[in-house]
Amino acid sequence: MNHISLTINKKMYSIDVEEDVRLIDLLRDQLFLTGTKEGCGEGECGACTVIMDGRVVNSCLVMAFQAEGSNITTIEGMSDKDELHPIQKAFLDKGAVQCGFCTPGMVLSAKSLLDKNENPTREEIREGISGNLCRCTGYNKIVDAIELASKEIREEKKE
Amino acid sequence: MKKRGKGIAATFYGTGYGNGFPDVSKAVAEVDHDGNVNIYVCATEVGQGAKTIIIQMVAEILGLGMNDIHLISEDTSQTLDTGTAAASRQTYNTGNAVKKAVEVLKSKLLEKAKEHLKLPSLLGLEVKDKVIYLKTFPKKRVCFKDLIEEKISVEETFTAQTVQMDEETGQGAPYWPYTFSCYGVEVEVDTETGIIEVIKGVCAQDVGRAINPELIEGQIDGGFSMGLGYGIMEKLNCKDGEIKNNKFSKYLIPTALDMPELEKIIVEDPESSAPFGAKGIGEPVILPAAPAILNAIYDAIGVRFYEIPVTPDKVLSEINREI
Ligand code: FES
Numbered sequence: 336m337n338h339i340s341l342t343i344n345k346k347m348y349s350i351d352v353e354e355d356v357r358l359i360d361l362l363r364d365q366l367f368l369t370g371t372k373e374g375c376g377e378g379e380c381g382a383c384t385v386i387m388d389g390r391v392v393n394s395c396l397v398m399a400f401q402a403e404g405s406n407i408t409t410i411e412g413m414s415d416k417d418e419l420h421p422i423q424k425a426f427l428d429k430g431a432v433q434c435g436f437c438t439p440g441m442v443l444s445a446k447s448l449l450d451k452n453e454n455p456t457r458e459e460i461r462e463g464i465s466g467n468l469c470r471c472t473g474y475n476k477i478v479d480a481i482e483l484a485s486k487e488i489r490e491e492k493k494e
Numbered sequence: 495m496k497k498r499g500k501g502i503a504a505t506f507y508g509t510g511y512g513n514g515f516p517d518v519s520k521a522v523a524e525v526d527h528d529g530n531v532n533i534y535v536c537a538t539e540v541g542q543g544a545k546t547i548i549i550q551m552v553a554e555i556l557g558l559g560m561n562d563i564h565l566i567s568e569d570t571s572q573t574l575d576t577g578t579a580a581a582s583r584q585t586y587n588t589g590n591a592v593k594k595a596v597e598v599l600k601s602k603l604l605e606k607a608k609e610h611l612k613l614p615s616l617l618g619l620e621v622k623d624k625v626i627y628l629k630t631f632p633k634k635r636v637c638f639k640d641l642i643e644e645k646i647s648v649e650e651t652f653t654a655q656t657v658q659m660d661e662e663t664g665q666g667a668p669y670w671p672y673t674f675s676c677y678g679v680e681v682e683v684d685t686e687t688g689i690i691e692v693i694k695g696v697c698a699q700d701v702g703r704a705i706n707p708e709l710i711e712g713q714i715d716g717g718f719s720m721g722l723g724y725g726i727m728e729k730l731n732c733k734d735g736e737i738k739n740n741k742f743s744k745y746l747i748p749t750a751l752d753m754p755e756l757e758k759i760i761v762e763d764p765e766s767s768a769p770f771g772a773k774g775i776g777e778p779v780i781l782p783a784a785p786a787i788l789n790a791i792y793d794a795i796g797v798r799f800y801e802i803p804v805t806p807d808k809v810l811s812e813i814n815r816e817i
């Protein structure tokens with residue numbers, strides 16, 4: 336058993352975790368943050384994507400004890416209370432969600448991309464989400480949505 | 495060397511279970527004593543948009559906003575059987591069942607309103623936002639809530655037409671309706687690595703009638719990507735009945751970098767037996783992608799492939815054999 340402290344979605348946690356518990360298990364099973372999805376459990380699909388200290392990680396490949404002291408954003412931390420994040424809004428507006436299983440991971444990869452590159456080209460967007468598999472949408476409307484979000488975020492900043 | 499080629503493919507797809515197999519959808523439409531409109535179906539939503547278009551159809555018939563309709567779906571303790579969300583059949587089959595039920599419900603409401611308003615005829619009675627009124631004298635009006643003491647519930651069934659094919663001759667009419675698709679693609683084949691890149695696609699899809707164009711576009715994108723994977727990437731690799739490529743590290747599906755931008759053309763030609771003329775496109779949108787890609791590969795390097803997926807190793811061995 337390890338005792339770890341970490342910040343998730345701006346909230347501090349101090350919690351006991353077993354050695355063999357992965358970050359995704361901690362999030363889903365111990366903290367009930369079930370927005371993070373498990374697709375493959377082996378780092379191939381990106382459904383479990385979260386942002387850890389500013390970088391996207393596959394939470395199925397990170398052990399919970401490795402998250403000690405880290406700062407994590409999950410899909411539950413994207414919206415500001417009831418106000419959706421511009422990326423989430425754009426996903427809705429562009430019809431970028433079908434079954435929704437890849438969506439939390441896609442939104443977080445998009446956030447991480449736009450945090451680093453405010454105005455990406457469509458090709459850069461494709462690259463930014465290339466670690467996230469989607470079986471439903473063929474990605475094009477997701478690319479549209481991230482393009483729209485990037486525009487909205489830049490405009491918001493101007494105001 | 496990189497070589498480019500273009501290819502097209504046209505396909506048709508039969509909706510529903512077909513071949514004489516009973517294909518039945520049941521729907522219940524009701525207005526309760528508070529004037530709420532409830533629709534009960536069991537059209538499983540897997541992201542294709544079944545729930546959205548069913549609500550759209552109800553809204554259209556009853557003159558309601560989409561938020562005024564309460565859809566109860568996928569709960570087998572409350573709903574009847576609408577068959578599987580498979581065979582691209584929910585828009586057509588369940589759409590038809592819902593349309594029938596809601597139309598009967600509407601005529602019952604109008605009949606009641608006629609009595610309530612003491613009118614001699616149904617002529618000119620309209621329904622909008624849960625109010626029934628006379629078009630020529632809108633003061634003659636009554637809202638659902640005041641009209642209904644006990645809930646009115648209508649159950650309707652739609653059964654598709656299908657003829658089993660003759661086992662000897664192979665003749666018959668297994669499906670109704672059919673849905674047509676035609677895709678054109680451009681590919682670039684790297685003759686050194688054997689890697690095929692699909693760089694452009696134009697997709698013309700017959701939909702009967704587009705109930706929700708945005709959902710249709712999303713289905714085309716998704717279907718194209720599945721067809722692309724089917725054509726050049728996805729290999730189960732079955733050995734002695736065992737799937738060897740049983741994880742994403744071995745069974746490759748397209749990523750955002752593998753998908754081209756698509757130009758989508760929605761072809762509307764209403765189907766007479768379909769609800770508002772609309773047909774399902776879930777599977778039809780997958781079909782032309784792989785054959786169009788294989789035709790484009792032929793155009794690029796002059797090699798005909800008869801087996802999919804056309805993976806880089808196959809491309810290379812064919813190119814080397816040619817030399
Ligand atoms: S579940 Fe972590 S990458 Fe698939």
Ligand code: FES
Nearest residue numbers: 434437469470471
């Ligand atoms: S929306 Fe279904 S996997 Fe992406």
